Amino acid sequence: MPDILEDADRLCAKTGARLxxxxxxxxxxxxxxxxxxxxxxxxxxxxxxxxxxxxxTVYRALDFLIDAGLVHRVEALNAFVACPQAGHGHAAMLYVCENCANVTEVQGARPGQDHKPDGFTVKRSVIEHYGLCANCL
Amino acid sequence: MPDILEDADRLCAKTGARLxxxxxxxxxxxxxxxxxxxxxxxxxxxxxxxxxxxxxTVYRALDFLIDAGLVHRVEALNAFVACPQAGHGHAAMLYVCENCANVTEVQGARPGQDHKPDGFTVKRSVIEHYGLCANCL
DNA sequence: TTTTGGTATGTAATAACATAACATGTTTTG
DNA sequence: CAAAACATGTTATGTTATTACATACCAAAA
Structure with a gap:
């Protein structure tokens, strides 16, 4: 049982982050x-x-955990979920069930392949990219 | 000059929505x-x-405009942008420049093709899908 | 070992975002 | 016209998040 807390301990030990x-x-x-x-x-x-x-207190802790790649912010819900695979980068696609509230996270947001969980029916998508436009680069 | 307001008038006339x-x-x-x-x-x-x-007053107006496909909510900013191509469906990818705040909207969020604007450099992406999981369907 | 600097937490206040609930007005339609 | 549906006005409050400053902790330098 790859406990999230143990993973977090290991990850932070490695990176020097203070959990x-x-x-x-x-x-x-x-x-x-x-x-x-x-x-x-x-x-x-x-x-x-x-x-x-x-x-x-809680927002600071959440900021730390998000920076550490241990938690994701769910923008459209103003809510937070634990990242099941700690440290796999900050890019993730989230599939949120509006009935049971279960969240499936798909890593490796390669734009080409939409690795939707089996049987999930998407009703609404939020896709927002932040960065610098050609003029501001 | 395909004015957004004129487009909106036309669209609402067609659908019966009351602008x-x-x-x-x-x-x-x-x-x-x-x-x-x-x-x-x-x-x-x-x-x-x-x-x-x-x-x-303003939230109700925004709700109407969003339902009508005339405005998008930018979830990660708690903000709103006008949809340049009114009525092209509610699914859009937004590319937001963190320097000049300009937003480019890409229609047809086909998962396979990430039609990024030329020269845009993505620093962070928000990808959230809402719907029903296999169990709840 | 004391000081210093960096990081973490405590604390109060308030800013920013959003909705509930009910009253009133305005169109549309039968 | 009357009724129903829709739109807006209004008050109050709920919810989410940050600013700003004080205090505590811990490790390395003096």
């Missing part, structure tokens, strides 16, 4: 959810053990 | 911006002529 108890706790909460989680839901869960948790 | 003065004004503001615009920026612009405008 502190707080950050580890947030990652644990996100990973356990196996559905997109809202920042304020995380906050209220942290709150049970750490009364000093405030919005910046 | 009221308020909605037309919002579309005009979005179209003029030629960059993603925030809802509250629109609100303050409307406010100059219509003192009764409130957040629901």
């Amino acid at each position: 502190t108890p707080l950050r580890r706790r947030v990652l644990e909460l996100v990973a356990r959810a196996n559905a997109p989680v809202k920042a304020y839901d995380l906050l209220s869960q942290i709150d049970r053990t750490n009364t000093s948790a405030k919005p910046p | 009221t003065p308020l909605r037309r004004r919002v579309l005009e503001l979005v179209a003029r911006a030629n960059a993603p615009v925030k809802a509250y920026d629109l609100l303050s612009q409307i406010d100059r002529t219509n003192t009764s405008a409130k957040p629901p």
